[in-house]
Each structure stands twice: as structure tokens, then as C-alpha cells.
Amino acid sequence: MSWTDMAVNGRILVVDDAMENIQILHAALQDEHEVLFALDGPRALAIARSQHPDLILLDAVMPGMDGYAVCKALFAAPETSDIPVIFVTALKSPEDETRALGAGAADFISKPVNAAVVRARVRTQLTVKRQRDALRALILTDALTGVANRRAFDERLDMEWRRCGRGQLPVSLLMVDIDHFKLYNDHYGHPAGDTTLAEVAGAMRRAAGRGQDLVARYGGEEFAILLPQLDEQGAIGVGRRLMHELETLDLPHAASPTSQRLTVSIGISSMVPREHSLPADLVQAADALLYQAKAGGRNQYRIGAA
Numbered sequence: 001m002s003w004t005d006m007a008v009n010g011r012i013l014v015v016d017d018a019m020e021n022i023q024i025l026h027a028a029l030q031d032e033h034e035v036l037f038a039l040d041g042p043r044a045l046a047i048a049r050s051q052h053p054d055l056i057l058l059d060a061v062m063p064g065m066d067g068y069a070v071c072k073a074l075f076a077a078p079e080t081s082d083i084p085v086i087f088v089t090a091l092k093s094p095e096d097e098t099r100a101l102g103a104g105a106a107d108f109i110s111k112p113v114n115a116a117v118v119r120a121r122v123r124t125q126l127t128v129k130r131q132r133d134a135l136r137a138l139i140l141t142d143a144l145t146g147v148a149n150r151r152a153f154d155e156r157l158d159m160e161w162r163r164c165g166r167g168q169l170p171v172s173l174l175m176v177d178i179d180h181f182k183l184y185n186d187h188y189g190h191p192a193g194d195t196t197l198a199e200v201a202g203a204m205r206r207a208a209g210r211g212q213d214l215v216a217r218y219g220g221e222e223f224a225i226l227l228p229q230l231d232e233q234g235a236i237g238v239g240r241r242l243m244h245e246l247e248t249l250d251l252p253h254a255a256s257p258t259s260q261r262l263t264v265s266i267g268i269s270s271m272v273p274r275e276h277s278l279p280a281d282l283v284q285a286a287d288a289l290l291y292q293a294k295a296g297g298r299n300q301y302r303i304g305a306a
């Protein structure tokens with residue numbers, strides 16, 4: 001399927017203070033897309049946050065909050081900043097067009113609208129958006145295991161740290177390292193080691209199943225499980241579930257001095273972000289506890305708070 005074929009079935013938010021304009025755009029788009037609508041700026045922002053549309057068709061001139069202010073607010077919020085906006089307006093001067101594009105709009109459509117032109121412009125923006133989303137997924141995913149990579153982990157940790165800081169909620173982190181993985185590779189071969197890394201990543205996903213949990217490959221045979229809004233007890237539960245998942249998988253590790261099957265060591269730290277604390281503090285604490293788990297005989301978890 002080509003990118004152009006994929007430029008359908010989008011979720012489009014139409015924002016206009018006149019119902020008849022919304023009806024015209026709805027009629028133009030409804031066969032190819034799901035169409036949401038809002039009659040003013042504040043409602044448009046609320047829908048953008050809760051429904052996360054693929055594209056917004058935005059009237060520039062509205063009473064109260066106008067299209068430019070809506071556009072600015074969309075780009076300022078991380079959860080809506082990646083939604084492309086097409087301005088739809090009766091204003092036609094080059095200055096109006098420049099102002100819309102300067103506000104961050106991806107495109108500009110003049111009223112009265114032509115249905116075929118609207119459909120074509122929407123398809124183009126959807127194609128660009130889907131290509132960008134696919135590229136972003138690619139640069140944030142670890143190719144071997146399919147879980148998040150280090151870059152994705154760093155981004156999410158920063159975001160969750162700020163978010164949980166605002167609400168004074170805990171952020172927990174598990175640093176997980178496979179025991180004696182060098183011996184595993186030496187015994188079973190590197191390709192078998194690769195397969196096993198993917199299996200362990202799958203076990204982690206099953207152990208940390210909430211929507212906001214993030215399993216990431218931190219590097220080599222070390223993984224991180226980020227658990228926003230979960231306290232230490234909850235995090236211990238995830239650690240235990242992971243160990244149980246690995247017991248069930250029962251992957252043999254004949255060369256391990258620790259056990260006949262593949263095991264992991266885990267460091268678990270949990271913090272409520274304070275004014276002068278940094279996300280790196282959480283990572284450092286979990287890493288130090290992981291080191292203790294290794295030194296203490298492996299196949300175990302260690303907890304602690306800083």
C-alpha cells in the first residue's frame with residue numbers, strides 16, 4: 001500500500017464558529033475520514049487533547065480565542081504540538097496567508113472552499129503526518145527487541161518527571177540486567193543471544209502492562225522499565241511479575257553459575273520529583289541498587305529510595 005493510499009481514515013477536527021461552514025467541510029470529508037468539530041477555540045483545544053486528531057482544519061477568525069491563538073496553544077502543549085493545522089479562512093491577502101504559516105500552520109485554504117481541493121489538501125497533510133509518525137516510531141524503537149530505545153526512554157523520563165513533579169506523584173524505575181549474558185553468548189552463540197534478548201523484552205512488557213508503563217532497552221543486555229504514577233510497592237509488584245514471567249519462560253542457561261535457567265537482577269528506585277531533583281537521580285539510584293543485586297548473588301531485586 002502506498003503512502004497516498006494510507007491518507008484516508010484520518011481523524012479530522014474542524015473548528016469554525018459557523019455551523020454551516022462545519023457542515024460544508026463535514027460533507028467534503030465524511031466519506032474518507034472521521035470528522036470531529038468544535039465551535040470555539042477552548043473546545044477545540046479540549047478535543048485536541050482528549051481525541052488526538054490527525055489534522056485540524058482551523059478557522060482563523062472566531063470570536064474570543066481566534067485561530068492564531070488556538071494554533072499557538074496547540075504548539076505549546078507537548079500532547080498536541082505534533083498535530084498539523086490547516087487554516088481555513090475568508091481572509092485572502094498574502095499577509096493573512098503569511099501570518100497563518102508563520103503561526104505554524106501546515107497549509108492554508110481559502111473560503112468559499114471547494115470540496116475537491118479540501119480533500120486533496122487533507123490527503124497531502126495526512127500523508128506527511130503518517131510518514132513523520134512512522135519515522136518517529138522508527139527512531140524511537142530498538143530494532144532487535146521491538147521495545148523503546150534509549151532515546152525514547154530519555155524523552156519519556158524527562159516528560160514523566162515533569163508531569164509527576166507537577167502532581168507530586170511518584171515515578172518508579174526498574175533497571176534490569178540479564179545475569180551472565182556473556183557466558184550465555186559464549187555457550188549458545190550470539191544469534192541465540194539476540195533471540196533471548198527479544199524474549200526477555202516480551203516478558204517485561206507482560207510484567208508492566210499499564211498504558212503509561214515504558215519498557216526500554218537501555219543498552220546491551222540492560223533494560224529499563226519506567227513506571228509513572230506508581231509507588232515502590234507497585235514497582236516491586238512489577239519486578240516480581242517479571243521474575244515470575246521468566247520462571248514460566250524457563251529459558252535454559254547451562255553456563256550460568258547462578259541458575260540453570262536465564263535470570264535477571266533488578267534495581268528498583270521510586271521517587272516523587274522535588275524541586276532540585278533530577279531524573280538522572282532516579283536512574284543512578286536504580287543503577288546502584290542493580291549493582292547491589294548483582295553483588296548480592298544475582299537473580300534478585302533490591303529496593304531503595306533516595
Ligand SMILES: Nc1nc2c(ncn2[C@@H]2O[C@H](COP(=O)(O)OP(=O)(O)OP(=O)(O)O)[C@@H](O)[C@H]2O)c(=O)[nH]1
Binds near residue numbers: 182191219
Ligand atoms: N547476543 C547479543 N549480546 C549482546 C548484545 N548486546 C550486548 N550483548 C552482550 O552482553 C554481554 C554483557 O556482558 P557483561 O557486561 O560482562 O555482563 P554479564 O556477562 O551479563 O554478567 P553480569 O551482568 O555480571 O551478570 C556481552 O557479552 C555483550 O556482548 C546484543 O545485542 N546481542
